[in-house]
Amino acid sequence: MKLVVQVRLLPTPVQAAALEATLRGCNEAATWVSRVAFEHGEFRNFALRRLTYEQVKSRWNLGAQAARHTIKKTCDAYATLKANLRAGRLGRPGSARYRRATQKPVAFRSFGAQPYDDRMLSWQIAGRTVSVWTTGGRMKNVAFTASVEQLATLALYRRGESDLVHRDGMWFLNATCEIPEAEPNTEPVDFLGIDLGIVNIATTSDSSWSFAQLGQFITYKARKAGVPVVHVDPAYTSRTCAECGHIDAANRVSQAWFACRSCGFVDHADRNSSRNIRARAWELWRRGAQSTAPAPPPKSVGGAGRRRSITASGARCAPVALATGS
Template identity: 60%
Template sequence: MKLVVQVKLLPTPVQAAALEATLRACNEAATWASGIAFERNVKRNFALREHTYSTAKARWGLGAQAAQHVIKKTCDAYAALKANLRAGNLGKPGSKRYRRAVEKPVVFRPEGAQPYDDRMLSWQIAERRVSVWTVAGRVKDVAFTASPEQLATLALYRKGESDLVCWDGMWFLLSTCEVPEAPLNAEPSDFLGVDLGIVNIATTSDGEIMAGRELNRIRVRERKFRTKLQKKNTPSAKRRLKKRRRKEARRAKNINHKIAKHVVAEAERTGRGIALEDLTGIRERVRLRKPQRATHSSWAFHQLGAFIGYKARRAGVPLVYVDPAYTSRTCAECGHIDRANRVSQAWFVCRSCGFVDHADRNGSRNIRARAWELWRRGAQSTALAPPRKPGSGAGRKRSITASDARCASPVL
């Protein structure tokens, strides 16, 4: 399986200036090549190379490999645009968004990522140094930092290209690694159900609640602070907003990695599989009041599912996606389904048998039971993302719908 290892570069001011000039030149050349591809309707790699290769080298001072990567990046951008148009991600044909995407060429940001291959980038992993091609010549001994696990992965499994990117003045290399997967556990003893929600990000069928109210209080405080800065709209407020704009995304990503790592480790330790809800398209299916939208849409549940997916594949843990319809209204003990069973956001009380449990734990137990039933019938799923199931009824999922959003406080 392919994994991307992110390492942070620590260039000197001179080295950083050379890297910045390189990204700017490569993206300017890519934007120019994009215009040629759009004007002449030539969007295949080798065909576009005939029209742009020599000019890109001479005009922007690119090396042979860099010019080829610029052209390939341009063609890949048009391929991605075509796929998004086919999937309907840019609206219906004729819509304003659709026309805006197809009526003008693709434009690349000056700081956009640039791919590097082994002819343009040399790694000295033991010394934590890289040698990078730039428009100003080869820049050697660029320091980088990484954890011991990342260094081991790079040394053993690095294969393919690496992308040079600049985020908020910080430089990174995103390196592709081909990591072997563990053999799949074809005979799990049971499943570990995971219920995803707003108040409690993840609750397992073992009763463990991860990232609950304390995290939500931090998120509410951060959102109020951002709103205050936006209303102030002074130069200093804008500087502070720019500085903090990625903070929430980094926090969410870090917490999602920790949750995924813990869930997969627990399932692997106990010889169980993992059961998740198929929440594909949940934001389009659920109708919310305006005050609830920020809370409902501010957590990266798809990212969490993807993290659990690839970590499960790497560990050989089976992963099953189930239909989430009525999991929060069904009694995990007797199977009675009733909307009145969910007496509050936190508690579940069965109207038939009187069973009382934490609402999210009850839902995760129902998810576990459905996964076990699917597995026994041979319906296995180990994909990184669940397939779309039209009419699955996931919009009725209570743990992340409007009824719970009223009780909620605003991710290695």
Template identity: 65%
Template sequence: MKLVVQVKLLPTPVQAAALEATLHACNEAATWVSEVAFAYREFKNFGLRRLTYEQVKSGWNLGAQAAQHTIKKTCDAYATLRANLKAGRLGRPGSACYRRATQKPVAFRPLGAQPYDDRMLSWQIAERTVSIWTTGGRMKDVVFTASPTQLATLALYRKGESDLICQNGMWFLNATCEVPEAPLNTDPVDFLGIDLGIVNIATTSDGEIMAGRELNRIRARERSLRAKLQKKNTPSARRRLNKRRCKEARRAKDINHKIAKHVVAEAERTGRGIALEDLTGIRERVRLRKPQRATHSSWAFAQLGQFIAYKARKAGVPVVHVDPAYTSRTCAECGHIDRANRVSQARFTCRSCGFVDHADRNGSRNIRARAQELWRCGVESTAPAPPLRPRDGAGRKRSITASDARCASPGL
């Protein structure tokens, strides 16, 4: 299983200037290659290399490996854009968003990520330094910092390319590691149901609530501050908004990691599988009042599902996604379905048998029961592999959108 380990570089001012000049040169060359690809309608690596390889090497003082990676990065960007157009993520053909994404070639940001292979980057893990190629020559003894777990993973499983990233003035290396998976538990004794919600982010069928009302108070305070800054709309307010956005994203990611780690560890310890709701397309299916929309869409539930999935694959824990329909209205004891069963957000009272329970725990028990039924019917683990998507102009692992990429025509 492929995982990405991110380590932080600690370059000196001279080293940082050399790294910055390297990213500027590589991304300027990639933008030129993109324009050539757009003009000649050539988006495949080999054909585009024949058109641009010599000019990239001589025009931007790039080495052979750097030039090849720059050309391949351009091809990957067009492949990602093509996939997004096909999937409808950039609107329907003829829409304004679709036209913006298909009328210009892909443009790369000056500090976009640059891939490095083992010829351009060597690791001295024991000394916590790297030797890295730059446009000014090979630069040795660039210090990096990482946790003991990350160092062990790098030493044992690092394989393939690494990406040089500059984000908010800080330098990172994203190293690809081929981590072995534990044998899948094909005979779980039971399932641990996980109910995802707005008030309580995750509730297990054991009755454990993770990230509940205390987190919601923090989220409400952040949302209020964000609204005030948006209303003010001055340059300093916009800078603070961007800073708050990054901080909120880091907090959500940290909490999702902690929830996923705890859930997988508990399932592995007890020999159980994990049952999750299949929330694909939930925003299109659910109709909400205007005051509820921001709360409903303000947590990264898809990210939480991805974290649980890849941690479960690594531990050999089966994961089954079930249909969430009516799990909050169904009695976990007698199976009676009634909208009136859900007395309030936190209270469930069955109108048929009188069973009383916490509403989220009742829902998680229904999710567990559905996973058990699916497993008895022969459904295997539905945990996907962790996505390793192409880089965007800033080096983040995600799909290119209309704001980052511009392409030539719908016929890509």
């Protein structure tokens, strides 16, 4: 499975100036390539390379690999635009938004990310430095900072390209790593119920921890840790008392609070729901529910009265049970 490791570069002022000039040059070149592509109606990589490659190299002083990546970046941008248009994310054909997206060439920000391959970038993991190509020549001994886990991942699993990124005045490298998937652990020690909602993005059955990004990370996190996953029906979990099992719509006294009309149990509404999700996970597991790979999470949570849940189990890391909805 693919995983992106982000490390922060710590360039000197001279090195930072060279990186800045490099991103500006590459993105100016990409914007020019985009205009050529738009004028000729040619968005295929090799065909566009024939039209622009030599000028990109000479005009912006880009090396061969940098020129190829810049042209490919332009083609990828148009492929993304086409996919968004087809999916209706930019409005219907003829709408103002649709016309704005299709009637002019794609333009690149001055500090847009630039891909690097191993011919343009080399890592010295032990010394925490990189040697990186710039428009002013090869620049060595650019320091970076990373955790011990990140260093180990880079050393063992880094494969393919890395993106040079400038954000909020800081420099980063996003390195692509190929992580082997752990063997699924089919004997859970427990389930951790997590209720994904709207007011609180996520609430667990024991720590009230907010998982703002859990939904988008759950797929690869579960696979990386070897955590099996089963789907759980979360119907009525927000109305069911986690203590006595009494079900009543009136139990949900507000968006935030749950108060059982039968036994008087009071708890945070999302925490009560997450405990019910955890209990259902165990019930399904005892019935022999089959493990499945986690489905990609939705881009947004919520829906008209519908909820969806996922449960995951494992012994080597915290097992989880997820439910999305209001």
